[in-house]
Amino acid sequence: MARAAPPPPPPPSAPIDVNLRDALEERYLAYALSTIMGRALPDARDGLKPVHRRILYGMHILRLDPGTAFKKCAKIVGDVMGSFHPHGDQAIYEALVRLAQDFSSRYPLVEGQGNFGNIDGDNAAAYRYTEARMTDVARLLMEGVDEDSVDWRDNYSGDTKEPIVMPSAVPNLLANGAQGIAVGMATSVPPHNIAELCDAALYLIGHPGADAEALTQFVRGPDFPTGGIVTDDHASIVETYRTGRGGFRLRARWEKEDLGRGGWAAVVTEIPYGVQKSRLIEQIANLLNDKKLPHLADVRDESTEDVRIVLEPRSRTVEPATLMESLFRLTELETRISVNMNVLVDGVTPRVVSLGEALQQWLDHRRAVLVRRSRHRLAAIDRRLELLAGMIVVFLNLDEVIRIVREEDDPKEALKARFGLTDTQAVYVLDTRLRSLRRLEEMQLRKEQTELTAEKASIESLLESDRKQWQMIAVQIRDLKKTFGPETKLGRRRTSFAAAPEVVVADLAEALVEREPLTVVVSEKGWIRALKGQVADLSSLAFKGDDGLGISFFAETTSKILALTSDGKVFTLDASKLPGGRGQGEPIRLMADLDESAAIVAVWPHAPGTKRLIVASDANGFLVAEDELLSSTRKGRAVLNVSGAAKAALIVPAAGDHVAVIGQNRKLLVFPIAQLSEMARGKGTRLQRYKDGDISDAKVFAIADGLTWRDSAGRTFTVAMPELQEWIGNRAEAGRLPPKGFPKSNKFEG
Known part of the structure; x- marks a missing residue:
């Protein structure tokens, strides 16, 4: 009988001052640990969470083995909740239903009868209408649970015991996978094929420490219950299994x-x-x-x-x-299945494991179970051999035994003194019916004694040899593979592997959108619209209030439009989705998630394969490939890191071998573009040094063609390379006053 729990300590007579932060940290840590250990993360050894383990053990107590009669799920849920899992009937029933759904579990642990939901997303019927029993896979998970193969602990009320882990003759963690969200961590293990896992485990027994590359010769990848096609290449699959993190691209x-x-x-x-x-x-x-x-x-x-x-x-x-x-x-029809093999190693430590580590955890557990079951059997054999030795003595002296039982006042002590029996042997003889004693046959007793003695020697030899233990585990794994081999209905691989078409069409966007010319117009206040065709004369366009024409350029309906904001982010817009030219357009803010304090700095059509120079107001900048600027979400892509009062100031095409920079102090500097670094994101390096003020403009050009600029009247001026020598220097220098005729606006496009 379980010992009653001690009563809680009495409350303190006076209030105790506790630091609020310390109290919150202590309680939050306790909550986090209980969630991680007792709810969300599976045990690496049997692949089960506590609720699943308790459901299976509850069904084991109810003798719901494969082939027996079904029992109502209400009975199962009630017993599990009353004895092991006091967390609500719906939570238990939902876990039970998922274990029975063949589209959720690769190898269902529960066989259901009734409506257990479907792949359309319909819920299961209430538990008073459905029935269940365990499957063969569940029976293998619990094989030997009553043979002292695992440790036990008190249940929540202290009136019975529950197993801490199942013996798990199946690599359930990888076979059925697991998903869960804890506090500060999560787990996502995809399901796999048992036959392939058996081959990998056998290889691991013979080659301890085998890496992911070797194991993926056997475990090709996940095997989902609903099938599908994995399109990842072999290298990425190996990397996912090596690190325990990554994902698989799964197609219908x-x-x-x-x-x-x-x-x-x-x-x-x-x-x-x-x-x-x-x-x-x-x-x-x-x-x-x-x-x-x-x-x-x-x-x-x-x-x-x-x-x-x-x-x-x-x-x-x-x-x-x-x-x-x-x-x-x-x-x-195509999804990404994330992989985060974060499990409880040895049932205690949450850690991300690789494929090899997950298999090794199961193998080490199987060895521990084998040793414990062998010792349990050895103890049972010793007890039986002791009884058999006593029964043989009784058989040889049956008449004397019957006389002692009839005539002696204390037959137990008399038997012990007359035949040298132990206390256990004497009690067994006295508890045996006379009819059974008369039926004893020496040959049967001797035969059983010989067989048990031979079995005892075999078990002792097994316990003394690590090699024999691993050989026995290998035999068990081969038997498991025969049960769930690729030729069986349940063991046949369902998910296949194929590379996705590299290029079905040159550009899918072009295939989905009719290609037509456009003229994109952006106002000074960030309103954007698209006019059909290439419109050169925009003088008739109307704008709101005091707004006016800011930027215009030619594009196509298949183009991507890029917009740089003052906080250094670049947003991508589809030209085909821009408002038409009949109205006054829409603010870019409605099409992208711009920060309230951010302003539009530049808008331009994406040119694949080209580069741009992006510069902040403090003259820090770098080269960036235009393809790195594209984003697929409204949140855009953070490109230029700005801090303090600095803001993104300009982004210009980077076609040429030299950079010309001019600051608000009207100093011009020319330096080779090779002195700039190319990055996808960052702060960059300083282009020009100022005592006061910020950058005004920058331009990338070919030194052989000379430096050109355009004044406010639209006239173009060019300074040839020989005349530029006095402005050519190195990056981060101060520069000199620009040549005569340079626009007073300090812009190359004055």
Whole structure:
């Protein structure tokens, strides 16, 4: 009987002053540890969280083994909550349901009867309507749990015991994967194929410390219950398994279905893991209504037990790969499965492990279980051999034993004195019915004694040899592989591997948007619009209030428009989505998430493969490739780091071999562009030194062509290379006054 918990200490007679910060830190740390250890992170040895372990042990107590009758989930949930997991019936039932869903668990641990939800995202029926029992995989996880194979602890009420970890004859952590969010950390382990894990474990036994490159010869990658295609290359998969962090790009499986007379449709038969089918179809339908899928005419869900999503093209001439590539980029037909193998190592320490470390944790646990079960069996054999020795003595002296039992006042002590029996042997003889004593056969007793003695010697030999222990584990793993081999229905690999098409079309944006010329107009206050065609005369354009023309340039509907703000961020706009030229446009602030204090510095069309010079007001700057400036979100990309009063001042094309810089102090400096560094993000280096004031303008040019500028009247002036010698110096120098005729605005485009 469990010992009652001691009563809580009485409250202090007087208040105790406690520092609020210390109290909060102590309580938050306690909460974080309880979440990490008792809820969110799985144990690396059996791959289970406490709620899953308690559900399985509760079903074990109820004898819900494979092949037995189902029991109501309400009974299971009630027993688990009442004895082991006092965290609410819905939390327990949701965990139980997930263990039974074949689209959530690669190897379900629970066999359900009734409505356990579906891949469309529909919830399971209430637990009073559903029934469950364990699967063969769950039975293997718990094999030997009653044979002193694992440690136990008191349950929350102290009236019974629960296992700290399961014996786990299956590498469940990697086989079924795990997801969880703790305090300050999370875990995401994808599911894998058991047969491949067995091969890798056998290799690891023979080659301790094998690296990820060697193990991926056996574990090719994850194996999701819903199938799909992993498109990552081998090198990235190896790196993910080596570090325990990364991700996999998973695509839906589809095929082209010929409809006759030149017609066709794309049929999706497998969708990515974790994606709800109904939500996916709704997403495609919304994009179709918003005219963001110009190649798609219709989407239909013809699924029954298997997934079947039919995608009809708008035209027979559309390439199937082009249609699917647009859907992969815009919908959840392609997802990224993150990997963060953060687990409880040895059930205690949260740590990110590699593939090899995860397998080694399971192998070491299997060895510990083997040793403990062997010792448990050895103790049982010793007890039985002791009893058999006593029974053989009884058989040889049966009449005398019967006489002692009948006539002696204390038969137990008499038996011990007459035949030299131990206390245990004497009690066993007295507890045995007379009818059973008369049926004893010496041959049977001797045979059992011989067999147990041989088994005892074998176990003792096993416990004394590490090599024999690993050989026994290897035999168990080979048997496991036979049970879940690739030829079995459950063990057959479902997820395949294929490289994504490198280039389906030259530019998918061009395939989705009709290419037409545009004239982009940006006002002085940051309002933007796009006029159809290339309009040179913009004098008739109207602007709001005291606003006026700021920047204009030619582009196309497929162009990307880049905008630099004063806080050093660059935002990307689609030219095809800009407001038309009939109105006065819209503020760029509505199209991107600009900070309130940030101002528009420059707007220009993206030119792939080119470079730009970006400079802050304090004359710090660097070269950056235009392709590095692109971003796919409204938040833009932070490029130039500015601090204090400095702000992003200008960004100009970097086509040439020299840089001309002029400051507000009207000093001009020319230096080789090779003295500047090229970066994707940073503060850069100083272009020109000032005693006071900031930079006014900068220009990159070819020294052989001379330095040119344009005045306010539109006239162009050029200073040839020989005449520029007195301004040519090194980066970060002060410079000299510019040549005569240079614009008073201190701008090269005066």
